Amino acid sequence: MSRETSRRSILKHIAGAGATFSLLSGEVTAAQPTCRNATATPPADAWPTIGHDAGRTYYNPGTSGPQTEVSERWTTALPTRELPTIAGGKAYVGGSSLRALDVDDGSQIWARSPPNCRYTTPAIGPETVYSAVAHRNDDEQTVTxxxxxxxxxxxxxxxxPLVTGESVAASAPVLVDGTIFGLVRAEQERFFYAVSFDSRAVEWRHTVAESVDEFAVTDGTLIYAVEEQVRAISITGDTAQWAVNSPPIRGLAAASGTVVVVSDNSITALATEDGTERWHTELGSVGEPGFEGSNSFGQPALADGSVIIGTRSSVFASVRQEGGATLYKRDLITGERQEIQDAVLRPAIPDDLDFYNESPYVRYGWGRPAVSSDTIFVPQYGSINGGSGFNSARSGLVAIDRETFEVRWTSTEVASSPVIVAEDRLFATSVRHSESLLTMLEAATTNDT
Known part of the structure; x- marks a missing residue:
C-alpha cells in the first residue's frame, strides 16, 4: 500500500487501524452483466470489509476463535500491507493484483492482475467482491x-471512472443496503461517493477540502474525521447533518446510535443522530511510581454495547517497577468503566540492570482488539532499550474471555499486529524483513494422550 508522505495521508494504514485509505491505481472498462443477489448479506461468520462492518467495529459476533494458545498453520507473502477480507473459505487480498486464497492452506485459488492496476481491499457480498480499482494509462490515472x-x-x-487525474487514490469500499460507499481523490480534490448496485451510477458526491483520517457508515449516516473535526452526512444524499470539533483523531468506530472518537489522550462518544456528546474521558500521564513518560490510547473495538480499547506507554524508568499500558472495557452509552486488564506481555527486565545509570526507555501497550462471539483477541508489544546497549523486546497476542475479562491464553508466536477473526479462525498480518505476510493461526497441537 502506498501512502502520501504526510503523516495524515487520506487514510492511515491500520496497524492498528482502522479504516485504511489506499493510494492505489486501477482499471477502466465498460459495464458487464448484472450482479446476482447483490443486496443479500454475506455469511454470518465472514469478515466482509475492513473493520468487519461499515461501522468499523472490529466485532464479528457470528464466529468464535481458538480457545487455547495458537500456532502458525500457514504463512504467505502479500503484495500489499492491507488487511484482507474473508468469506466462504477464501481470503481476498488487494494490491497490484486481486487474489483469492484458500483459508485452509494459503494457496491461491484465483488472481486478477491486469497491467498498471491496483485494487483496494475488496468488500464482500454474496457471490461477488467489490474493489475500487485505479488504473494508469500514460500520464493519466482513473478510479472505477x-x-x-x-x-x-x-x-x-x-x-x-469516478475520478481522473495525474495522481489518484481510493479507499476500500463498504456495502450498505444495496449501495457502495467510499472515498476517492485526484490531486487536491477528494470526495465521498455513493454508487448504486442497480444502476452502477454515482448517486451523490460529497466534496471534502481536508485530508480524511477515518470514516464509518452507520444508522443512515456517513461519519468521517478530518484533523480536528468529526462530521456527518446523510447516506441518502450529500446533506451535511452535523460537525463537532475534536483533538486530532486517531480512531473512530460506530454502532448502536453512537460514534466513538479517539484521540491520543481522550475518548468521546457522540450521538450519531446529531453529534451531541454522550460522554468523554481523558487519559492522564503514566503516573506510576518511578516512571516519567506518556500514555496514549490505541484503536477501539465496539461489541454488544461496550467499547474495548487499550493504551500504550512510553516511559523512562528510574526504579524497577512496571506500570502503564492498560486494556479497558467501557459502556458504550454511559462511558462507565466495566472492566480493566493490566498488560500481560511485559518487556523482560534483568535483575542486575542499573536503572539509575542506564536510564532505560520502556515502551509497551495494547493494539486494536478483534472481538468474536466469546473472545477478545488483542495484540500486545513491549520493549526496553538500555543506555549500555541492552535491548529486550516481546510481542504477541492475548486472548481474553468476553464475559469474565480474564486471560484465556497468551502467545508470543504472533507478531504484534491487528488480527482478523472469521470462520472460527484467526488471521494476522505482519512485516518481516520488509516483506508483508498473512498468517493463519490455529489452536496449537499437544503431545498429550
Whole structure:
C-alpha cells in the first residue's frame, strides 16, 4: 500500500487501524452483466470489509476463535500491507493484483492482475467482491468500482471512472443496503461517493477540502474525521447533518446510535443522530511510581454495547517497577468503566540492570482488539532499550474471555499486529524483513494422550 508522505495521508494504514485509505491505481472498462443477489448479506461468520462492518467495529459476533494458545498453520507473502477480507473459505487480498486464497492452506485459488492496476481491499457480498480499482494509462490515472465473481475472479461489471487525474487514490469500499460507499481523490480534490448496485451510477458526491483520517457508515449516516473535526452526512444524499470539533483523531468506530472518537489522550462518544456528546474521558500521564513518560490510547473495538480499547506507554524508568499500558472495557452509552486488564506481555527486565545509570526507555501497550462471539483477541508489544546497549523486546497476542475479562491464553508466536477473526479462525498480518505476510493461526497441537 502506498501512502502520501504526510503523516495524515487520506487514510492511515491500520496497524492498528482502522479504516485504511489506499493510494492505489486501477482499471477502466465498460459495464458487464448484472450482479446476482447483490443486496443479500454475506455469511454470518465472514469478515466482509475492513473493520468487519461499515461501522468499523472490529466485532464479528457470528464466529468464535481458538480457545487455547495458537500456532502458525500457514504463512504467505502479500503484495500489499492491507488487511484482507474473508468469506466462504477464501481470503481476498488487494494490491497490484486481486487474489483469492484458500483459508485452509494459503494457496491461491484465483488472481486478477491486469497491467498498471491496483485494487483496494475488496468488500464482500454474496457471490461477488467489490474493489475500487485505479488504473494508469500514460500520464493519466482513473478510479472505477469493479464487481468480480467471488468464485473465479471474472469481472461482472465496472462503473464509469469516478475520478481522473495525474495522481489518484481510493479507499476500500463498504456495502450498505444495496449501495457502495467510499472515498476517492485526484490531486487536491477528494470526495465521498455513493454508487448504486442497480444502476452502477454515482448517486451523490460529497466534496471534502481536508485530508480524511477515518470514516464509518452507520444508522443512515456517513461519519468521517478530518484533523480536528468529526462530521456527518446523510447516506441518502450529500446533506451535511452535523460537525463537532475534536483533538486530532486517531480512531473512530460506530454502532448502536453512537460514534466513538479517539484521540491520543481522550475518548468521546457522540450521538450519531446529531453529534451531541454522550460522554468523554481523558487519559492522564503514566503516573506510576518511578516512571516519567506518556500514555496514549490505541484503536477501539465496539461489541454488544461496550467499547474495548487499550493504551500504550512510553516511559523512562528510574526504579524497577512496571506500570502503564492498560486494556479497558467501557459502556458504550454511559462511558462507565466495566472492566480493566493490566498488560500481560511485559518487556523482560534483568535483575542486575542499573536503572539509575542506564536510564532505560520502556515502551509497551495494547493494539486494536478483534472481538468474536466469546473472545477478545488483542495484540500486545513491549520493549526496553538500555543506555549500555541492552535491548529486550516481546510481542504477541492475548486472548481474553468476553464475559469474565480474564486471560484465556497468551502467545508470543504472533507478531504484534491487528488480527482478523472469521470462520472460527484467526488471521494476522505482519512485516518481516520488509516483506508483508498473512498468517493463519490455529489452536496449537499437544503431545498429550
Amino acid at each position: 468500482i469493479q464487481a468480480l465473481d467471488a468464485t473465479d475472479g471474472v469481472r461482472r461489471w465496472a462503473t464509469e
